[in-house]
Amino acid sequence: MLNLAKEKLTEMFRKMLEIRFFEEKVFDLYAQNLVPGTIHLYTGEEAVAVGVCAALEKTDYVTSTHRGHGHCIAKGADLKRTMAEILGKRTGYCKGKGGSMHIADFSIGMLGATAVVGAGMPIAVGAGLSIKLRKTRQVVACFFGEGASNQGTFHEGINMASIWRLPVIFICENNLYAMGTHQSRVMNIENIADRALAYGIPGVIADGNDVLAVYEKALQAVERARKGEGPTLIECKTYRHKGHSRVDPAKYRPKAEVEEWLAKDPIKRFKEKLLQEGVLIQVEVQKIEREVAAEIEEAVKYAMESPYPAPEEALEDVYA
């Protein structure tokens, strides 16, 4: 996959860094009591969102989850408005009405995050049906966790996408845990990808910490979808670096397991590969890192300086 254009590879690397730095900043701000509510960080899973979105075009759609910052950024959302939303500001994507768990940017096909686990799946299928009926060549990427794969919506949604051959790519972010619950305690199978058999669609597994592996599988699924051959279920094996949310210390995870996965850090791996293969040289990497850090600082500044919405705005936007 390293025969991709340098520009493309650099862009993927940059996006992964954006997510990482963004999330680290959110974590800091949270610790300083500047983020209201709860947060679910995407740190450690960057290769999934970036690998998938790199296979999409701007007009394609994604649906997202409670752990959605990474999906937004990978799909091209503005960092400033994303951060502002998370801080509950008027300038945020949703004018402060949505917050961390409900960010959307319809202008880039980011159809929004739902905080009801699994609820986004039929919505993604509906977007796929809409594409079919409108006869565009768009596709939808639907993100969800392995925990969500036990919801009825997973079953009903994928089945419908399959029978109607809709251009939907189901991306299972298998980070092994749903809150404190290890996958092995809530399903009797090893691979979520095997559930594809129940719907007569391909189920494939990707190393979710290898952005190029994810990209490759996503690209195949996108091609299949655009050709009208229907959906694909892609399971990306990955891991979240932090706890589930807020202050979760994630003590339910064995230390060795955490260390094993930290060693597989998708950003570290991709960076090393890019350097090794000579796609980028050290100074280029450092430049990107500096640029991204500055971008994030700017986003934080923008968000911090933005005003809160006026209280009465709570009454707006209920009906169109």
Place this chain on the structure above:
Amino acid sequence: MLNLAKEKLTEMFRKMLEIRFFEEKVFDLYAQNLVPGTIHLYTGEEAVAVGVCAALEKTDYVTSTHRGHGHCIAKGADLKRTMAEILGKRTGYCKGKGGSMHIADFSIGMLGATAVVGAGMPIAVGAGLSIKLRKTRQVVACFFGEGASNQGTFHEGINMASIWRLPVIFICENNLYAMGTHQSRVMNIENIADRALAYGIPGVIADGNDVLAVYEKALQAVERARKGEGPTLIECKTYRHKGHSRVDPAKYRPKAEVEEWLAKDPIKRFKEKLLQEGVLIQVEVQKIEREVAAEIEEAVKYAMESPYPAPEEALEDVYA
């Protein structure tokens, strides 16, 4: 399987006849405008309920569906009280509150029918969990249609039964249609049994018009369940002789298909086998047929002569 005791085989044959004659009578009564509401006849699918229930003990449980008369009778429900319920009488199993779609007899482990397609599946799983927690050796047989297998409850229910290794046997009555909808239009797979793979449990297919084939598969599943090895999904391929409900002429079914299946009538087949193998002789069969017909007449008489509930009884039984 014909090495079963004559008594057992005769009992199975008798139950199948009971269901057939019962349903034909319900159909007649319906045509005479004596059955309120709607009806979903089990005619043609007798081998499934009887084959499964023959593998159960009295203390075992079953959960049922809108097409539930056959499940009741096979599990040993009283024909009089079943018919009385269908006619809305005070002497019916549910004192007229339930009707055709909601018959239960807790004294024989018939946990009742739900008219919400698929809703019985988690309830059956709950009964299975109860068995496990109470440490009895009971099992639960959960009946549902192939159409129901597209409901979220199918997915959530079977998954839970699997992870907890519950003694539940999931019996998919695949009669090819859900109302006017052929299976092929709502799922992209040939066999519902294949969905078992998604939960890591065995999925087996039985000729649903061969009562001994169903019995055999059910028996294996029951043994597995009683040993604590968990659930099994059994798909019984069968066909309903009549339309979906009431006045449905079932024009959506090709004539050749109907004829093919009518030729595979489970009662005719079993009768022929019993005669051929010398388990029963013609006069014995005729005697059973007469006896069952008389029983049904008696049930009808009982039901017809029974009083309706008093209107104010509508206010009873809301709370315990």
Place this chain on the structure above:
Amino acid sequence: MRKIAYREALREALREEMRRDPTVFLLGEDIGKYWGGAFKVTEGLAEEFGEERVRDTPISESAIIGVGVGAAITGMRPVAEIMFGDLTALAMDQIANQAAKIRYMFGGQVKCPLVIRTPFGAGVNIAAHHSQSLEAWFMHVPGLYVAVPSTPYDAKGLLKSAIRGNNPVIFCEHKLLYPVEGEVPEEQYTVPFGVADIKREGEDATIVATLYMVHKALEAAKTLEKEGVSVEVVDPRTLTPLDKQTIINSVKKTGRIVIVSEDCKTAGVSAEIAAIIAEEAIDYLDAPIKRVAEPDTPIPFSPPLEQYVIPDEKAIIKAVKEVV
């Protein structure tokens, strides 16, 4: 004027809107050419518009609505059918948490023009899982509109408005209304949301009623007229938005109000209307507010039981007599 059945009026609305706007499409269980909908509302539409636009679905209520949401926020105008109103319970998350809130949560970025047609109501002996009236659940969900047409005219006009509108709508039909005939003009028209209709004018008492109960209220009013009691029958036609003003104006005139609703009494539609009067028009009342509704029981199967729980003309007459 020509008379057509409620069912046909609905079908005409669907047909006209589908001809007018290619983004309108239908989805639901057995709505297509093999069945035409459990109540035959969509009969013939698959033949005219094809199976792509009149789309049979698996038995997956939650996904039917979720798919509707996804299509609605990406440029389509889906009309989803849930075969029985009771089954909306299976899709409650998609209806109340997704469809209703998606615009608000995202700060007004998107509209969700999804219409959900579904029949409520008892009276045909199909028991507890197929007979409820659950409009009140949806009234309690901001972001949704709730339509409750009682006549073919209103059914057609409101359905067209629902489809053209930009908000999710629970379009409540009633099983017993499908065959009921009424005047419907040949020429196209719409009925706006939020405008009550005074189905009969009167002086002595106001009855507010919806769906099938409008007809029972009108019968009761006729009987009462013979006894010298003049009853005004107000049909809100939509519960959200609710035309409070027309109801209050009627109460100002009559000083008495009986609210008739087929749902279970507690926390039902009639509770909200009673509360509005108690808050905003109590000074005009010359008697307590009366609610006529189903008792708090599931719907029983057997005919005498079922008839007992459904509000009838007698109960309405009794309530009116208690207040005048």
Place this chain on the structure above:
Amino acid sequence: MRKIAYREALREALREEMRRDPTVFLLGEDIGKYWGGAFKVTEGLAEEFGEERVRDTPISESAIIGVGVGAAITGMRPVAEIMFGDLTALAMDQIANQAAKIRYMFGGQVKCPLVIRTPFGAGVNIAAHHSQSLEAWFMHVPGLYVAVPSTPYDAKGLLKSAIRGNNPVIFCEHKLLYPVEGEVPEEQYTVPFGVADIKREGEDATIVATLYMVHKALEAAKTLEKEGVSVEVVDPRTLTPLDKQTIINSVKKTGRIVIVSEDCKTAGVSAEIAAIIAEEAIDYLDAPIKRVAEPDTPIPFSPPLEQYVIPDEKAIIKAVKEVV
């Protein structure tokens, strides 16, 4: 008397009932030893009773309730936890169509002693999918009981009654109440369903409030006292069965009623209580009924927006002043 938090009171109730009755068991997402429940109510219980009786489930709300129903009708007393009240929408069929109706449909053959614990309420900035108050939906479902404890004492006593009772119960908790402390005796006790508690006596106006709003009502009452207005605060403690008599008696005494409820106003809890007064006690009223509730919007995320929609002491005081 010792003081413990609402969360601990709930945990004590669970522990005592599990010790007393081996058929009691818990199920829900992350309620076991790896997390102890999202709000830590069940913390430590898996350690004492084992993972069989404190059972972590997959993320499958509908099946959690369905499994509860199946266990309840076969001799167990399950206590299911739905992590957030908003998510009951996913299980609405199992709650409203199965659990609530199973006894009735089957003619009283069976009981369904299933308790569903779930937290409602806004105030912690977790937006539209984690902040609703949906008690009214459940009040509208015959066959269910609905508990709404506002104090540690009531929480413990009502939960024990719920578990010992023979009917399905939606046991509504409130996120902001979990850390709130109150007096709870060491010795065992239960609080019966259907008996309101007068949390404060007064003469000039009645406030009916539930859950967290009881505390805001009490604060408002204190402030109003200083201004010479004596307010009685009635806490129904259970919405089904509802102790109408205590509410009506209070209104007889004060002639004024303000109903305070955190849910969306339209078709909410306050509507039903208002309707009861309008039907049965209107003659005792010296002023219109007032409802203080959330406006009809989803719950927004940003703190100033969220605070704006949650009823506060000021709104309660204003409403009381309008009626006295």
